[in-house]
Structure formats: structure tokens, C-alpha cells
Amino acid sequence: AASALRNHPFLIRTASEARKLHGIGGSISSKIVEIVKTGTHRRVPMNSKQEKVISDFCGIYGVGRTIAAQLWDAGARSLGDLDADPIRFNLDKNQQLGLRYYQDLQERIPRDEVTVIHQLVLESARKIDPKLQVLAMGSHRRGQHSSSDIDFIVTRDTSDGIDHTGMIKKLWHALEARGIAHHNLTEMNDCMLHALCSLPVEGAKMRRVDFLGVPFDELPPALIYFTGNRYFNRSMRLKARHLGYRLNQRGLYKDICLDRNGAAITEGTRVECRTEKDIFDKLSVPWR
Structure with missing residues (x-):
């Protein structure tokens, strides 16, 4: 109901207008009308x-x-x-x-602070392995002035036969030694680590940081997914579905068999896409 209201292009003023929206029945519509008329609801106080x-x-x-x-x-x-x-x-x-x-x-994290933390993490990553890549994602990559937390993709070019296995653990210990990594909030593995980190200076604030391990061949779709935002991702998945594809953070798939509700019955075949632009081109979405 909340999503239907949020995405509706016009102001709802009557119960009958509210009931036309998906997920809204008589009870919710009466509450909506009361809020529209009074600015509050009798149960709120x-x-x-x-x-x-x-x-x-x-x-x-x-x-x-x-x-x-x-x-x-x-x-x-x-x-x-x-x-x-x-x-x-x-x-x-x-x-x-x-x-x-x-x-x-x-508190929101200022963009400059995210940039400094990213540079420190990159320095540690390159000392571990020159081919190890750490990419700042989410609102930072979208150019926002601040972030609620920090998301890093951790991956490695596999052209020499070596992948990112074990790299998040090594990176975490290197950051611990530098006074950047403080508390791991989840078990350490090659897929994801939720953690608390800070700048290595006196009085620095603690920040939520996620390290996301991504296989190198899945990097293009992962870049799209973890850059976001969620509304853009939803639109991209819907566009892919209309064109007979399926898109998620692991890849773009063709030859998908769907049930009557649109859920995938078969995995399909992954379409080779070396860059984000390749995926945009396949879906006829302008790249910028």
C-alpha cells in the first residue's frame, strides 16, 4: 500500500480514489482520508x-x-x-x-570521508595483491554528497588463474593493523563481510562498511546492482524481463522459461557482457 501511494502521480483525496490503488482496501482508505483531511490520525497521539x-x-x-x-x-x-x-x-x-x-x-558520512577511507583500503589491497580491486559503490558512486554506510566491491582480475578467494580476510587483517577495521559484524567469507570501521585518527567516528566479494566475470552486473539506486535497479530488471531476459547482480540471462506469475523456472544462459555498457546496450538503455 505504501509503495502504491508513493508512486501514484496525483494526490489522493477520497476513499474511492484510494481503493483504486493496489493493496488498499476499505480500512486503509478511511485512514488515508482522515490523514488528508486532518493532517493526522486519531491513533497517532x-x-x-x-x-x-x-x-x-x-x-x-x-x-x-x-x-x-x-x-x-x-x-x-x-x-x-x-x-x-x-x-x-x-x-x-x-x-x-x-x-x-x-x-x-x-549520522550521514560525508563524501570526503568515504573517499579517504576508500583510498586507505585501496592502499592496503594493493600491498596484498596488485591485481586486487576495491570499488566504492552505492550513493558514493552515484555522486551523492553523503552516504548512510559504505559499500566496497572486492574482486580480482582472473587472467592469471587466481581469483579473490581469501582476499577479504587478508584485507580485513591489514586494515585492523592500520587501525581502520574494528569490529566484524558477520562471519568472514569470500562473499560478504559487514563491519565497523573508522579513519585511523583520534576521535574518528565509527562507520558501517560492507565488503562484497564479487567474481571478476560477474563485475559488470554487480556494478549496476550495487550502484543502485533500488528504483533504477527495479526498472532495469523490468526492462530486461520485457525483452525476454533476466537481470540480477550475477549476470544478464537469456532463454529464460517463466511461469505464469513471471518467476523463472530455468536459469537460462548468461549473456557475455564485459562492461556495464554492454548490458545497457543489450537492453537498449542509453549509456551515460
């Missing part, structure tokens, strides 16, 4: 304190709305309550780290 506290809890790494509601039910009424007795509220290691660095992780 009643729950505002609880909702604000739950929203604050959702800002902790590893805490979603369900866990946040459970923390409220357990008697927590502030971040201070959780900080005072994390064991009582059954916070795991990652959630305790998220609480400790709550303010840092709530």
Missing part, C-alpha cells in the same frame, strides 16, 4: 511516545521493528535503559555495538 521510542530502538544495528517492540514490552523506555543493562534486555554482541556507536551510525 495515543501511541506517539511508544512509536518514538520504538523508532529510536530501530536505529540500533541488528534491531528491527519486531525486536524493538519486544524491548518496549520488556520495559525499556529509552536508549539509556538499554545501555544501563543490555544483558537484561538480551542484546547480542552486534546490538550492543550498535548501541555503543548509536550516534555515529545515525
Whole structure:
């Protein structure tokens, strides 16, 4: 319902207009009309304190709305309550780290800081292996002035028969030695590592960093996928589907067999694409 409202080109003013949208029935449409007419809803004031506290809890790494509601039910009424007795509220290691660095992780990361961290990671990567590549993705690659977190693709040119296996672990230990890498939030493997890192200077803020291991032959589609944003990715996948292809972060596939709901029954054959532009060209999307 929220997505349908967000993407609707015109302001909804009546219940009948609301009910025409996918996923909206009588109950939701009446709430929409009340909000349109009054600017609020009768249930909002009643729950505002609880909702604000739950929203604050959702800002902790590893805490979603369900866990946040459970923390409220357990008697927590502030971040201070959780900080005072994390064991009582059954916070795991990652959630305790998220609480400790709550303010840092709530802040947007300036573009200049992402650039410096990227350069430091690149320096360490090149010392490990000159063919190791680390690419900054997400909002940074889209040219945004700030980022909510930092995504790095880690890959290696396989022309000499060696791939990126084991490289994320080596890179992590090198960054630890330089005072950049501090806490790994997931198990270390060749696919992905969620972590907390910072600039190696006194008083530097802790930042969320994801290291994404990508096979070299899957780099072009991965660049598209991890650059985003999600609306662009959704549009690209839809365009591919209309042309009889399937696109994901691993490749562009042809000869796909779909069921009546549009889900792929067979994997299909991966189309050779050496660059992002190759994929854009196959889908007749202008490259810029």
C-alpha cells in the first residue's frame, strides 16, 4: 500500500480514489482520508511516545521493528535503559555495538570521508595483491554528497588463474593493523563481510562498511546492482524481463522459461557482457 501511494502521480483525496490503488482496501482508505483531511490520525497521539521510542530502538544495528517492540514490552523506555543493562534486555554482541556507536551510525558520512577511507583500503589491497580491486559503490558512486554506510566491491582480475578467494580476510587483517577495521559484524567469507570501521585518527567516528566479494566475470552486473539506486535497479530488471531476459547482480540471462506469475523456472544462459555498457546496450538503455 505504501509503495502504491508513493508512486501514484496525483494526490489522493477520497476513499474511492484510494481503493483504486493496489493493496488498499476499505480500512486503509478511511485512514488515508482522515490523514488528508486532518493532517493526522486519531491513533497517532495515543501511541506517539511508544512509536518514538520504538523508532529510536530501530536505529540500533541488528534491531528491527519486531525486536524493538519486544524491548518496549520488556520495559525499556529509552536508549539509556538499554545501555544501563543490555544483558537484561538480551542484546547480542552486534546490538550492543550498535548501541555503543548509536550516534555515529545515525549520522550521514560525508563524501570526503568515504573517499579517504576508500583510498586507505585501496592502499592496503594493493600491498596484498596488485591485481586486487576495491570499488566504492552505492550513493558514493552515484555522486551523492553523503552516504548512510559504505559499500566496497572486492574482486580480482582472473587472467592469471587466481581469483579473490581469501582476499577479504587478508584485507580485513591489514586494515585492523592500520587501525581502520574494528569490529566484524558477520562471519568472514569470500562473499560478504559487514563491519565497523573508522579513519585511523583520534576521535574518528565509527562507520558501517560492507565488503562484497564479487567474481571478476560477474563485475559488470554487480556494478549496476550495487550502484543502485533500488528504483533504477527495479526498472532495469523490468526492462530486461520485457525483452525476454533476466537481470540480477550475477549476470544478464537469456532463454529464460517463466511461469505464469513471471518467476523463472530455468536459469537460462548468461549473456557475455564485459562492461556495464554492454548490458545497457543489450537492453537498449542509453549509456551515460
